[in-house]
Amino acid sequence: MLELDRINSFYGRAHILHDLSLSVAEGEVVALLGRNGAGKSTTMKSIMRLVAAKSGKISYAGRDITALPPHNIAKLGVGYVPEERRIFTDLTILENLEVGRQTPRAGAPEWTPGKLFKLFPNLEERRNNLGGAMSGGEQQMLTIARTLMGNPKFVLLDEPSEGLAPVIVEQVAFTIRELKKLGLTILLSEQNLHFAKLVADRAYIIERGSVQYDGTIEELENNEEVRNAYLSV
Amino acid sequence: MDFFVVQILTGLANAAALFLVASGLSIIFGVTRVVNFSHGSFYMLGAYIAYSLMTVLPGFIGFWASILLTGVAVGLIGLIVELGVLRPIYKSPELFQLVATFGVILVIQDLTLLIWGPDDLIGKRSPGFEGVVKIGDQLLPAYDLVLIFLSFLVLGGLWYLFNKTRAGILVRAATQDREMVGALGVNQSWLFSGVFFLGSALAGIGGAAQLPKGGADLLMDFNILAPVFVVVVIGGMGSIPGAFVAALIISELNVFGVQLLPQSTLVLMFVVMAVVLIFRPWGLFGRPEIVGSHGSQGPPEAPLRAFSGRLWLVLAACALALAVVPLFGGNFLQVLLADVIIACLFATSLHFILGLGGLVSFGHAATFGGGAYAAALMVQYAETPMELALLLAPLAAGLLALVIGWFCVRLSGVYFAMLTLAFAQVVWSIAFQWSEVTGGDDGILGIWPSAWASSTTAYYYLVLALGIGGITTLLFMAYTPFGYALRGSRDSALRSEAIGINVRLVQWSAFIFAGMMSGLSGALFVFAKGSIFPTELEIARSFDALIIVFLGGVQSLFGPLAGGVVFTLLQDWLSRFEYWRLCLGLMIIAIVILLPNGLVGVGHWVRGRFGRNADPLSDAEEEAA
Ligand SMILES: Nc1ncnc2c1ncn2[C@@H]1O[C@H](COP(=O)(O)OP(=O)(O)O)[C@@H](O)[C@H]1O
Numbered sequence: 001m002l003e004l005d006r007i008n009s010f011y012g013r014a015h016i017l018h019d020l021s022l023s024v025a026e027g028e029v030v031a032l033l034g035r036n037g038a039g040k041s042t043t044m045k046s047i048m049r050l051v052a053a054k055s056g057k058i059s060y061a062g063r064d065i066t067a068l069p070p071h072n073i074a075k076l077g078v079g080y081v082p083e084e085r086r087i088f089t090d091l092t093i094l095e096n097l098e099v100g101r102q103t104p105r106a107g108a109p110e111w112t113p114g115k116l117f118k119l120f121p122n123l124e125e126r127r128n129n130l131g132g133a134m135s136g137g138e139q140q141m142l143t144i145a146r147t148l149m150g151n152p153k154f155v156l157l158d159e160p161s162e163g164l165a166p167v168i169v170e171q172v173a174f175t176i177r178e179l180k181k182l183g184l185t186i187l188l189s190e191q192n193l194h195f196a197k198l199v200a201d202r203a204y205i206i207e208r209g210s211v212q213y214d215g216t217i218e219e220l221e222n223n224e225e226v227r228n229a230y231l232s233v
Numbered sequence: 234m235d236f237f238v239v240q241i242l243t244g245l246a247n248a249a250a251l252f253l254v255a256s257g258l259s260i261i262f263g264v265t266r267v268v269n270f271s272h273g274s275f276y277m278l279g280a281y282i283a284y285s286l287m288t289v290l291p292g293f294i295g296f297w298a299s300i301l302l303t304g305v306a307v308g309l310i311g312l313i314v315e316l317g318v319l320r321p322i323y324k325s326p327e328l329f330q331l332v333a334t335f336g337v338i339l340v341i342q343d344l345t346l347l348i349w350g351p352d353d354l355i356g357k358r359s360p361g362f363e364g365v366v367k368i369g370d371q372l373l374p375a376y377d378l379v380l381i382f383l384s385f386l387v388l389g390g391l392w393y394l395f396n397k398t399r400a401g402i403l404v405r406a407a408t409q410d411r412e413m414v415g416a417l418g419v420n421q422s423w424l425f426s427g428v429f430f431l432g433s434a435l436a437g438i439g440g441a442a443q444l445p446k447g448g449a450d451l452l453m454d455f456n457i458l459a460p461v462f463v464v465v466v467i468g469g470m471g472s473i474p475g476a477f478v479a480a481l482i483i484s485e486l487n488v489f490g491v492q493l494l495p496q497s498t499l500v501l502m503f504v505v506m507a508v509v510l511i512f513r514p515w516g517l518f519g520r521p522e523i524v525g526s527h528g529s530q531g532p533p534e535a536p537l538r539a540f541s542g543r544l545w546l547v548l549a550a551c552a553l554a555l556a557v558v559p560l561f562g563g564n565f566l567q568v569l570l571a572d573v574i575i576a577c578l579f580a581t582s583l584h585f586i587l588g589l590g591g592l593v594s595f596g597h598a599a600t601f602g603g604g605a606y607a608a609a610l611m612v613q614y615a616e617t618p619m620e621l622a623l624l625l626a627p628l629a630a631g632l633l634a635l636v637i638g639w640f641c642v643r644l645s646g647v648y649f650a651m652l653t654l655a656f657a658q659v660v661w662s663i664a665f666q667w668s669e670v671t672g673g674d675d676g677i678l679g680i681w682p683s684a685w686a687s688s689t690t691a692y693y694y695l696v697l698a699l700g701i702g703g704i705t706t707l708l709f710m711a712y713t714p715f716g717y718a719l720r721g722s723r724d725s726a727l728r729s730e731a732i733g734i735n736v737r738l739v740q741w742s743a744f745i746f747a748g749m750m751s752g753l754s755g756a757l758f759v760f761a762k763g764s765i766f767p768t769e770l771e772i773a774r775s776f777d778a779l780i781i782v783f784l785g786g787v788q789s790l791f792g793p794l795a796g797g798v799v800f801t802l803l804q805d806w807l808s809r810f811e812y813w814r815l816c817l818g819l820m821i822i823a824i825v826i827l828l829p830n831g832l833v834g835v836g837h838w839v840r841g842r843f844g845r846n847a848d849p850l851s852d853a854e855e856e857a858a
């Protein structure tokens with residue numbers, strides 16, 4: 001469904017991604033693992049073209065999206081949940097959801113604020129509060145909910161468990177499994193295996209901007225050598 | 234009591250146009266992060282277009298239909314400016330956008346002159362509201378009540394738009410994080426165009442609505458800019474309630490100020506702004522701008538070339554060439570070259586704070602005109618000899634820069650630009666309004682050099698000596714520890730503080746030093762011309778320096794010299810045509826879009842292509858790509 005073919009990305013003059021290739025099949029949950037600074041977020045941003053890949057090809061659902069602007073990529077059904085969450089702090093929760101709203105898309109679940117409040121009950125009672133007045137966990141829920149309002153078929157989740165309390169992490173994992181059941185395809189990034197093994201089918205490990213390992217989660221769990229070499233504990 | 238009520242209502246009515254223009258400016262800035270300096274021109278166009286529409290559309294309905302149609306028309310003009318001028322340069326540094334909108338000002342000025350002619354137009358009264366209302370024993374024009382109603386209507390309308398409609402919510406979201414809005418599937422181009430339409434339409438309606446009170450004239454564009462910037466600075470950039478409250482404060486202050494101290498209104502405006510800035514540097518409803526948060530920062534700058542002998546050799550050769558000009562060149566050439574040198578000194582002093590310090594001043598004329606007026610006043614009232622005046626004028630300009638700089642260096646980026654412009658307008662209005670001392674519009678005449686320097690050639694040599702001296706001092710300063718500290722403060726205030734540089738003090742000192750040098754150029758100017766008028770303090774004069782720096786290339790130390798030569802000669806040539814502003818404006822816009830590195834940048838590019846002495850940064854970038 002998504003394919004990255006030898007992409008190279010830069011921040012200014014700093015070469016971050018080196019011939020990075022990966023692919024995600026429809027209905028899969030794939031984890032992008034790697035230490036802090038490995039290039040996970042840059043990969044996600046390159047897919048959304050928030051960072052323009054200087055070479056290589058990115059295709060989604062059989063289409064070349066390498067040169068499309070971010071809003072067109074989103075319009076094709078790719079949802080992006082940024083690591084920094086980027087809640088609109090001056091907007092209420094309902095208004096945040098409104099910003100993410102797009103017209104229904106064939107072949108993707110259709111979301112409304114009402115349906116999302118069933119998935120994230122904490123948000124409902126605070127619907128008219130400002131985004132800036134929420135806890136970290138609530139902000140993570142909101143940023144996922146906001147992206148779902150775009151009725152995506154494919155979701156990029158950048159470190160969804162980062163900085164969250166264990167019970168919230170559990171809730172995020174539950175949400176991801178629910179989304180998978182609904183047929184969504186997901187690429188998520190993480191620094192370690194704990195969270196990934198709760199939700200993912202397959203994993204890529206990246207280090208210094210290129211893929212070092214790929215395999216199923218079970219294979220990775222049994223491969224202590226690779227884990228010690230590339231992941232934090 | 235009735236008196237007070239009427240005064241307050243008058244203030245409210247005066248606030249209407251100010252609020253409309255300022256809120257439009259704020260909305261545009263919020264999303265696009267562009268301070269549209271041509272916003273005053275949209276206001277002016279609003280008045281003219283409404284005037285024409287009202288002559289065709291009669292009666293009560295015609296009047297209001299005209300105002301509405303004017304809004305649409307000016308909105309569309311704003312849209313053209315957005316698509317044609319700004320869209321290609323959204324990713325360029327702030328200065329480019331500011332300079333481009335100045336080009337738009339020039340174009341609109343001449344087009345307005347072309348279409349409506351030079352005479353002031355008097356607006357028709359609003360049908361149905363021609364009379365006055367009696368409040369107790371006081372009279373109030375009925376139309377004032379209409380204006381008050383209109384501003385509340387617009388305030389309410391904007392509130393509804395931004396809180397109850399999807400478009401408004403998207404605009405608010407984009408004001409905070411427009412990249413994220415794009416990643417959520419919203420086409421930002423539409424948002425940009427939308428806010429430009431809306432903001433311009435508001436300015437147009439502002440101009441149209443004040444027509445029955447103030448008419449239409451060709452100075453409206455610049456005249457509204459200073460109060461609008463003051464309003465935006467007081468209210469906080471991007472805040473509509475802020476624009477409303479600040480417009481009210483300023484207008485009430487004017488109304489009551491006129492009663493108490495008729496000539497103090499501008500000073501009062503200034504005092505209020507100063508007080509607000511001391512306690513809330515980001516305005517009443519604003520919030521701090523995070524540096525670089527809107528991503529329009531230019532690429533990192535290449536280190537300054539070493540203190541290379543060759544460049545100084547070139548400079549010395551130029552000076553020598555200039556020194557022998559009188560041997561063969563006539564008076565005309567010497568006068569022209571003196572103008573060039575004065576312009577170069579003026580621009581180099583701006584480049585000192587702008588290029589090295591990253592402080593984009595839009596009010597550099599304040600110290601130029603300040604120095605010129607100081608010299609003229611000294612000669613006029615104290616019979617000061619020219620030599621002493623040339624010495625004291627830079628000090629006076631430095632003093633002025635000390636005061637202005639104290640407020641301005643607290644801010645950065647567009648706030649700094651707006652504030653310097655507002656201060657320069659205050660200085661201008663003092664020269665303009667205080668006619669007992671400054672002669673007002675008639676200026677000060679008969680300021681000639683001392684006998685020994687009174688021949689064209691002698692004065693030319695004087696200008697050459699002092700001009701080159703000033704320029705060399707400014708260039709030299711770039712390589713002193715002070716110059717390094719200044720550049721450090723520009724590149725990273727935080728890191729500079731960390732290594733013990735007092736950023737504000739460095740910037741303030743630079744501002745004062747640049748002010749002194751600009752004052753020197755002003756003093757040289759006044760003795761060259763023999764007279765001084767408030768025009769030398771106008772916004773257009775500040776822009777001259779900006780355009781020169783821009784033409785030469787901001788990143789080049791010698792850019793202002795190249796720019797000064799080209800600009801002065803160009804202006805000398807262009808000003809023979811009737812519509813030279815139009816040509817100049819179009820040229821500026823073209824240069825901004827086509828030559829982002831200025832004239833010196835073209836030189837680098839040529840050398841990079843065809844010679845070995847290429848710019849190290851662009852090489853590295855090409856390697857990276
Ligand atoms: N905006 C940026 N500008 C310059 N360098 C950056 C920027 N963001 C990230 N980097 C650098 O790019 C590399 C990869 O970063 P990132 O993709 O955020 O890693 P991860 O998400 O795996 O922690 C790091 O070395 C980081 O320092």
Ligand SMILES: [Mg+2]
Nearest residue numbers: 040041083159
């Ligand atoms: Mg990351």
